[in-house]
Amino acid sequence: MDRRDPPEAAQARADAAAQQLNEAIERRDGIVAQIREIDREREALINEMRIVMMQANDEEERAMERAIQRGNRFLEMQRELERAGREIMDENEEFARREREGAVNGMGRDNIPGNEQARAEGAPEAELNRILERQNRLLQLQQEIEREIPVMGADNEPGRQILRPEHQVWIDPDEVNVEIEDVQPIPEERPNPPFPLLRINRQPPVGLGARMQLMNRIRRENIEAARERARLRRERERAMIELNIELDNGEEGRQQRRPIGIPFEVVNRPPPPFPDLREDERNGYLERIREEERERRRRWRAERERAREEDREEEIMEEVDAVGDEEDEAQQVQALQGLGGRLLDLLREMVEAHAANRRGAEAGGQGDRPAVPEEMVREAQRMRAEDIIDESSTRYSRACSVCTIDNPQTRAVYSRCGHIVCFPCAVENATRGASGGKCVFCRQQSGFVKLFEEEYCIEKKKEENRSIMRTVIEYGKIMCSGGRIHSLITHPLSWAIARDVTCIGLAVVLYRKAPPNARIFVGAQLIALANLSLALRLKQFK
Numbered sequence: 112m113d114r115r116d117p118p119e120a121a122q123a124r125a126d127a128a129a130q131q132l133n134e135a136i137e138r139r140d141g142i143v144a145q146i147r148e149i150d151r152e153r154e155a156l157i158n159e160m161r162i163v164m165m166q167a168n169d170e171e172e173r174a175m176e177r178a179i180q181r182g183n184r185f186l187e188m189q190r191e192l193e194r195a196g197r198e199i200m201d202e203n204e205e206f207a208r209r210e211r212e213g214a215v216n217g218m219g220r221d222n223i224p225g226n227e228q229a230r231a232e233g234a235p236e237a238e239l240n241r242i243l244e245r246q247n248r249l250l251q252l253q254q255e256i257e258r259e260i261p262v263m264g265a266d267n268e269p270g271r272q273i274l275r276p277e278h279q280v281w282i283d284p285d286e287v288n289v290e291i292e293d294v295q296p297i298p299e300e301r302p303n304p305p306f307p308l309l310r311i312n313r314q315p316p317v318g319l320g321a322r323m324q325l326m327n328r329i330r331r332e333n334i335e336a337a338r339e340r341a342r343l344r345r346e347r348e349r350a351m352i353e354l355n356i357e358l359d360n361g362e363e364g365r366q367q368r369r370p371i372g373i374p375f376e377v378v379n380r381p382p383p384p385f386p387d388l389r390e391d392e393r394n395g396y397l398e399r400i401r402e403e404e405r406e407r408r409r410r411w412r413a414e415r416e417r418a419r420e421e422d423r424e425e426e427i428m429e430e431v432d433a434v435g436d437e438e439d440e441a442q443q444v445q446a447l448q449g450l451g452g453r454l455l456d457l458l459r460e461m462v463e464a465h466a467a468n469r470r471g472a473e474a475g476g477q478g479d480r481p482a483v484p485e486e487m488v489r490e491a492q493r494m495r496a497e498d499i500i501d502e503s504s505t506r507y508s509r510a511c512s513v514c515t516i517d518n519p520q521t522r523a524v525y526s527r528c529g530h531i532v533c534f535p536c537a538v539e540n541a542t543r544g545a546s547g548g549k550c551v552f553c554r555q556q557s558g559f560v561k562l563f564e565e566e567y568c569i570e571k572k573k574e575e576n577r578s579i580m581r582t583v584i585e586y587g588k589i590m591c592s593g594g595r596i597h598s599l600i601t602h603p604l605s606w607a608i609a610r611d612v613t614c615i616g617l618a619v620v621l622y623r624k625a626p627p628n629a630r631i632f633v634g635a636q637l638i639a640l641a642n643l644s645l646a647l648r649l650k651q652f653k
Contacts, residue, residue: 195248525550527557 523537524530530552532540537559540551549556 523559525555525557525559528553528555532559 522531523534525532525537528550530550532551536551541548541559548558
């Protein structure tokens, strides 16, 4: 019986429990180590499998190239063999014709009239020697073909008849409408075959004409075999692509490798049908697929960001409506204290984003706003450089003689001499009686025009202001007609003072609906409006 006091027993139980916990932790660590080792072995096996498959593909491609070279060599020998055979057949027919003509005339080969010179020179023996030489050449070609073109396939299969190499032919898979009776000679020029020579599994007949009939008879089954090989090759390549995607987006590494927020179907989209292309075209096709996938992901991210921004705006608009519907003004002010800060943050983010977009547009012509023409930028830089470097240039001889302003806001240029004065001074000088219409520097009689750079900016500013005016008034009327503004002053421009909190909601709508060229201006004014509206509302209820 254990006579230890209760604290010692509790300590013993605690030690035993701690020991069991340590053992469990050690077992867990061992299992984790085993799992990691298994993962490493799996990765090694996958890499090894990839290497083996790549080596197999390379070996198969090299074998195909060797077979194609052998096929080209065979075609050359086959054409030479056919030409020699046709020449021998023509000479045999000519020799037989001459024999028949001599027999009809009652004379033998040596009694043909006019053949004394040929008989004296030994012409029949020379002709026979030429025929024998050509036959020997044919035999040499056949032996060379047997050495160069080995029979492909399993030669030891039972019941299979092996066709000799000189009867193996290359069939174009595009020629699908050739009938059996369509016997045509082999063309002199034939393109390089895209696949190895196919095996013909039947015994060939003897003779040139019968061999050509056999070639046409087996054309269709060779075409089907070629198509089957191409289909199997495409399926193998498609399986390789799917295997790579599966390995790159496995169950264990998918959550780590997939970008946050992108759905699984975007990352693991099945590959499109893989066409039958060459190696260089195949690489370009794969690169084009990857580029399209990257562009699809970029568009998806941009749409997601726009949706988030719109959701934030809608959320603030709903809260603005809820605050405007409350009857207790004290509760409105309390809700406005939190809502005003969020609205200002949102507006600042919008203004900063548009300002960055505008800077990018001015730098490289990118973004929503079109860039300033390059010739205008160069002209402005040249004019500024003249102002800095040489004060006695054509544009500035001295300060304005009327108002002596060094940097006037608007300027006028005399068209004859090119001198520049401030525009009010030019107008005042033109209205004088004695010196009207003369340059104040060189005293030449000349008219004046506004500086193009300033005139362009002024007109653009006026157009933007008119666009802002129309947009603000239009959406102000829409908001007022819907009853969302309880007490809005008559002039709903961005610098007006709003008396109701829902005018902040109008500000958000105006910024979202404003033209891209006017957003930076509207956003800055809306921030001032929100600050002023919030300050007035808080001051009213103090």
